[in-house]
Structures are given as C-alpha cells and as structure tokens.
Amino acid sequence: MTPAAASAQTEQQLLHSERSLYREVMVYQKRDLRCMCFTRNCRVGRQSCMDVRAPDQFVLNYTRMMMGSLYVKPQPQSILIIGLGGGTLPRALAQILPQAVIDVVEIDPAVVRVAAAYFDFHVSDHVRVTEMDGRVFVRRALRGERRYDLIMLDAFDHEYIPEHLLTQEFLREVKRLLAPGGVVAANTFSSSRLYDHESVTYASVYGTFFNLKRENRVIIAAEGPLPSAAVLQANSAIHARELTAFGVDAEQLLPLFAGRPDWNPRARILTDQYSPANLLNLGDE
Amino acid sequence: MPVLLCYLIAGWSGFFVMAVELLGGRLLAPTFGSSIYVWGAIITIFMLALSLGYLAGGRYSMHSPSVRRLGVLLVAAAVAVLPVLIWGEPMLDATSIHVPDPRFGSLLAATVLFFIPTFFCGMISPYAVRLLVTEAGSSGRHAGQLYFVSTFGSAAGTLLTSFYLVLILEVNQILLTLLIISVALGLLAVAREHRL
Numbered sequence: 001m002t003p004a005a006a007s008a009q010t011e012q013q014l015l016h017s018e019r020s021l022y023r024e025v026m027v028y029q030k031r032d033l034r035c036m037c038f039t040r041n042c043r044v045g046r047q048s049c050m051d052v053r054a055p056d057q058f059v060l061n062y063t064r065m066m067m068g069s070l071y072v073k074p075q076p077q078s079i080l081i082i083g084l085g086g087g088t089l090p091r092a093l094a095q096i097l098p099q100a101v102i103d104v105v106e107i108d109p110a111v112v113r114v115a116a117a118y119f120d121f122h123v124s125d126h127v128r129v130t131e132m133d134g135r136v137f138v139r140r141a142l143r144g145e146r147r148y149d150l151i152m153l154d155a156f157d158h159e160y161i162p163e164h165l166l167t168q169e170f171l172r173e174v175k176r177l178l179a180p181g182g183v184v185a186a187n188t189f190s191s192s193r194l195y196d197h198e199s200v201t202y203a204s205v206y207g208t209f210f211n212l213k214r215e216n217r218v219i220i221a222a223e224g225p226l227p228s229a230a231v232l233q234a235n236s237a238i239h240a241r242e243l244t245a246f247g248v249d250a251e252q253l254l255p256l257f258a259g260r261p262d263w264n265p266r267a268r269i270l271t272d273q274y275s276p277a278n279l280l281n282l283g284d285e
Numbered sequence: 286m287p288v289l290l291c292y293l294i295a296g297w298s299g300f301f302v303m304a305v306e307l308l309g310g311r312l313l314a315p316t317f318g319s320s321i322y323v324w325g326a327i328i329t330i331f332m333l334a335l336s337l338g339y340l341a342g343g344r345y346s347m348h349s350p351s352v353r354r355l356g357v358l359l360v361a362a363a364v365a366v367l368p369v370l371i372w373g374e375p376m377l378d379a380t381s382i383h384v385p386d387p388r389f390g391s392l393l394a395a396t397v398l399f400f401i402p403t404f405f406c407g408m409i410s411p412y413a414v415r416l417l418v419t420e421a422g423s424s425g426r427h428a429g430q431l432y433f434v435s436t437f438g439s440a441a442g443t444l445l446t447s448f449y450l451v452l453i454l455e456v457n458q459i460l461l462t463l464l465i466i467s468v469a470l471g472l473l474a475v476a477r478e479h480r481l
Contacts, residue, residue: 133318164314272315273455
C-alpha cells in the first residue's frame, strides 16, 4: 500500500459514483460515516448520511428537527416526502408509524438506486417511491383529490432547494394538499439572504409557524391552529421510545419550538414570477 | 443610418430570443418541473423555430426588401409574445392536463407559447443580410458582422436576464419590457423608412 493510499484510509473514500440525468451521485465513506453527495469530496453539502454501524441513528441534525413534526401531528396516516436522499426520513417514519402510507417523490432515478444499494432504503406496501418532479407530483395529487396528514419538503439539488419549490404558489398547493389539521415540515438553510425571503413567503401562506433553528432551519406549519407548548410536550411522549432509538431527544427538541420570528418582515415574497432563489442564496448576510 | 438600424434590430432580436428562452424555463417550471427534459424541450423548440425562421426570412427577402419590413418582423415577434403574458398560465395548465407526460407536455407547451415569436426572430437575420449586402465581394463580411451582432446580443440577453433582471423584476414584467423595446425599435424602422 502506498503512503497516499494509506492516508486515504482515514480520509473519506469514494464507494460509488453514478452519473444520472441531473448530476453525479456519489457515496463517500469515512470510518463508519457514509454520505451521499452531489459534489466531489462532498465539497458543497451532504445530501444524506448514515452511520453504518448504527443505521438507525440520525446523523444530520435537520432530520431530528424534521421528526419534530410528530409532536404537532403524532399519528399521521398518510405521509408525503418530497426528496428522497438516502431515505433517512421515510425509513424512520415507516418504523415509527408502521400503519402509515408513505409516498416519496424523487426526481432522480439514480438517487433511488443509490439509496437502496448503500443506505438500506427499501420500498414496501407502505412505502412507495414515485420518480417525478415534486411540484408536478403535488399538482397531480391535487387533481386526483388526494390528501396527506403530513408533508415533508426535503428536495435539494447540489446547491439548494430548486426555485420552483420555494414559491408562494407552490406552498399554497402544498397547503391545499394537506388533510384538515395536516402538518408540513420543510428543511431550509438558516443563513444567507434567502432566509428572510423564504420566511416571509411561508408566513404569507401559513401565518405563524414553528421556526426550529440549528445549522439548518426547519419550518413546521399546519393547516389550522398550532398546538400549545403543553400539547407539544404531551405529544412528545407518544413516540418517545422509538424516537430515542433514532437519537431524537424531546428535551433537546422541544425548546427549539419556542424560536421567535427573526427575519426581516419587509423582505420580498418569492413567487413563480419572482424566484431568484439561487442568486439570493449566494450572498451571506 | 438604415445600416445601423439593421444591425441594431438584428442584435436586439438576438437579445430578445435568449431572454425569452430563459424566462420560458421559468414559466414552464411550475407546471412541468425543472427536469432536464423540460429545458431540452424548450431549447429544441427555439432551435427549430429559429431554423425555420431563417429559411422563411431568406425567402421573404427576395420580394422588395426594405428596412420597414424588417421593423415589421420585429414588431410581429414582440406581438406574438403577448399571448404568453395574457394566457400563459391557463394554456400551461390545459396542456399539462391533456398531455400529462412532462416531456411531451413541455414540448407541446413550448411550441404553443414560443414557436411563433421565435420564428419571426429567426427571419430577421437573413433578411437583414439581404438589406446590408450590396455586392458579392463584401457579402461574407456583412454576414459575419451580422452574425456577430446577433449572437453577441444573445450572449448579452442571456447574461443580463439570468444574472440581474430576475433579481429585480417579475418574469412578466421582464417580458413586457422586452416587448415594449421591440415594438419601439420596430416602429422606429418603419417610421424612418417613411421619411426616406
């Protein structure tokens, strides 16, 4: 073994690389940590990560915050997830809620293949995957009169959320797709100029929402009134045991629900007519 | 002066085509998504319309060509964008319901919305060549200069639209601005010819 190869043993190793219609889907592993990336050496962000020794432990913090939606809607029967990645969220939800029907929409067939081969994600009677653009799926589901109790927005390309999945019109479509009392959880970034624009856009559609912030920001909004802190606390006990197995701890998660609006309310709302999201995302503030 | 106007119209039409093409992607995304084949459909239709426009523009230039008619072509291209502004959304919705496959749906939608304006834009370059060329010896130079102006215009239209205009204006506002400039430039050519 050459010295270079030896040092690569402790550095991240490329396990798999697959060219798709959209990008190169790569799987890197460093010790026990395996990640799906769309850029070489995971230079710009990791799509999904898994601890190969403990596949059920969440690695990325945002996944824990996304599961916070179960504190708002503890027993969703129908779930829609837009953006598969390594399949961390559908895998966890299928274990916690074995009766729920989970629809996953993923635009890139290569991501679906890689999730199955490297991230232990499998379709079943209850977990279905549709290879389609998320917005096209939502529009069709609306035409088909379908409704979901819980919708998770987690569609990312190598940079950020695609621009047509950030607009007021899209969020209205998502809201219409919610069953009465349904809940939407969206994974977003917490820095950059885009933060203000995204926040006011969500506020324009959902009014107030829970604003959970760590490295990422997760928005949890509802079709209907938001539950009180007491109800959240009570709901957090319902799946506590299963969630703990994934590394989701109510004591860490509950305080994040108290996050207050911290954005510029005069920022311009993103619409289908005005959505330069990727340009706005360039500038940090 | 008519020479300058010919180059100006050719350059602007290059700008116009690429700006509309980029915004076309924006307009189709809510209905058909931003998959690679949606962009493929848009580019295909623009290229197809331009190629047929070149053919038609060359033919059209054989019958009493004038700067006035060149201006009319530009006005026609601009006016053909109006339906996009007025009925764009219902047209896209109707297309996606009748042709649910996003590949052929976006191909059809791009055809309906953008074929005609792009076709008129395509007519402009060969028509302008006919107006500029006075003798066979300099025809290559004139054609080269015209390609330069028109393709440079396209580069400028692409850059300005994707880097800056979408940050400032809504898609329809940009389209309306492009349309107004086109009509103004076209009418300038029409008016100038009258005075001559």
